[in-house]
Amino acid sequence: MAHPLVGKYESTDLTALAPEDRAFARTEIKDVLSGKGKGKLSPEDRVILLRLWMETFERPSQPATATEIANGPAPSLPKAKADPKQARRIPSLSMPKFKTIRAILSALAILRLSDLAFICCCIGISAAVISLGTHSMRESLRIEDVKRDAEAVVAWIKENGGDKRAEESFQPAVCNKASTDTWKGCIAALSAEGGPFADKKSRFDPSRDFFTAKCDMSNPDTVGTIILEKGAVPLGSSSIAYTALDGSEGLTKDLMLRVIVCGRGFHLIKVATDLTF
Numbered sequence: 001m002a003h004p005l006v007g008k009y010e011s012t013d014l015t016a017l018a019p020e021d022r023a024f025a026r027t028e029i030k031d032v033l034s035g036k037g038k039g040k041l042s043p044e045d046r047v048i049l050l051r052l053w054m055e056t057f058e059r060p061s062q063p064a065t066a067t068e069i070a071n072g073p074a075p076s077l078p079k080a081k082a083d084p085k086q087a088r089r090i091p092s093l094s095m096p097k098f099k100t101i102r103a104i105l106s107a108l109a110i111l112r113l114s115d116l117a118f119i120c121c122c123i124g125i126s127a128a129v130i131s132l133g134t135h136s137m138r139e140s141l142r143i144e145d146v147k148r149d150a151e152a153v154v155a156w157i158k159e160n161g162g163d164k165r166a167e168e169s170f171q172p173a174v175c176n177k178a179s180t181d182t183w184k185g186c187i188a189a190l191s192a193e194g195g196p197f198a199d200k201k202s203r204f205d206p207s208r209d210f211f212t213a214k215c216d217m218s219n220p221d222t223v224g225t226i227i228l229e230k231g232a233v234p235l236g237s238s239s240i241a242y243t244a245l246d247g248s249e250g251l252t253k254d255l256m257l258r259v260i261v262c263g264r265g266f267h268l269i270k271v272a273t274d275l276t277f
Contacts (some may be wrong), residue, residue, distance in 0.1 A: 003045040005032055010048060014055040024058035047051050070247045133200075142203045142224060143263050144215055147271060148228045149210075150261050151199055154272040157257065161277040165254075177252055184247025187211050187228060215262035231256035231274070240274070 005028065014022060027051050032041065039048075111119075164170065166177045172195050173179065175186040191197045191210040202208035204224035212225040229242040230249065243260045249255065254276050261269040 003041060005029060005052075006045050006048050009052045013128065014052060022056045026053060029053040029056070057108075059077075063179065091112045136247065139264050141270070143261070146224050146261050146263075147269065149197075149203070150271040152200075152258050153190075153197065153226060154259050154275065157275050157277045162254065163274065165277065175251065179251050181251060182247055183251060183255070185247060185250045186251060187247065189246075210260065213246065215260075215266050215268055218268045223264065223266065225262050227260050227262060229258045229260065231258055242273075 009025060009029070014025060017025065029052055033046065033049055033053065036039075048214040056095075062167075098191045108116075158172070165175065166250045168176070170176045172186070172192075174189045175182045179186075188211075189195050191200060197210060200210050202210060204220070208221050208227060212222050212227055214222070214227060215225075216222045218256055228245050229246045231240040233239070234241050240256060245255075257275040257277050259271045259275065261271060263269045
């Protein structure tokens with residue numbers, strides 16, 4: 001059961017009372033808080049009465065005198081519980097600021113020669129890894145561009161192969177079935193001036209050939225080139241085997257072609273097979 005003074009003053013605005021009434025209420029509450037009153041005072045009622053006792057003092061414009069506060073009770077307040085929802089404040093670390101070259105040199109002076117050698121080694125390795133990664137990425141992008149060029153070659157062969165190559169108006173004329181030239185001259189005409197791939201250049205080096213006969217490990221210039229291979233069914237086999245197109249074949253007959261790309265590390269990348277031209 002609440003203390004009688006709690007029921008008496010809790011619903012009263014003590015700041016609105018006259019000075020004499022407020023002084024009387026302050027004295028009455030102080031006596032109870034000091035233990036002069038009868039009956040045991042519960043912790044909850046003590047907190048409420050303490051708050052009411054503080055309200056009996058004047059506001060900041062008329063602060064309570066030092067004597068009143070000194071003579072007042074000083075009960076121990078319960079510790080406020082920490083709010084678990086309140087974000088924990090992380091202390092900030094102040095980093096040293098090197099504003100002059102002398103300060104930087106003095107900081108480096110504590111390093112031994114072995115420490116400096118290790119740091120330089122780490123920096124060198126990091127630079128080498130970054131350089132190698134950048135080079136590999138560029139090479140991969142170039143190979144992808146070559147593959148797109150090879151796909152354009154495949155599309156042209158599909159569109160112009162077969163009977164269309166026998167037409168008199170077929171261009172380039174050196175690739176016509178009635179031509180007395182060989183496949184070597186036809187392939188050269190495809191990327192020569194006036195050919196369908198005259199505007200295509202090697203993605204690695206414009207001076208390199210657009211078409212090559214094979215992916216040759218002894219010739220680094222073949223990396224990133226497009227290769228045409230001829231297909232035939234060997235005796236005793238039912239599958240098509242592809243070999244290098246040496247260019248000596250005549251143009252009167254259609255050939256089964258395969259288009260591949262000589263990739264990084266001289267790896268063969270297949271683009272299309274079973275093309276008739």
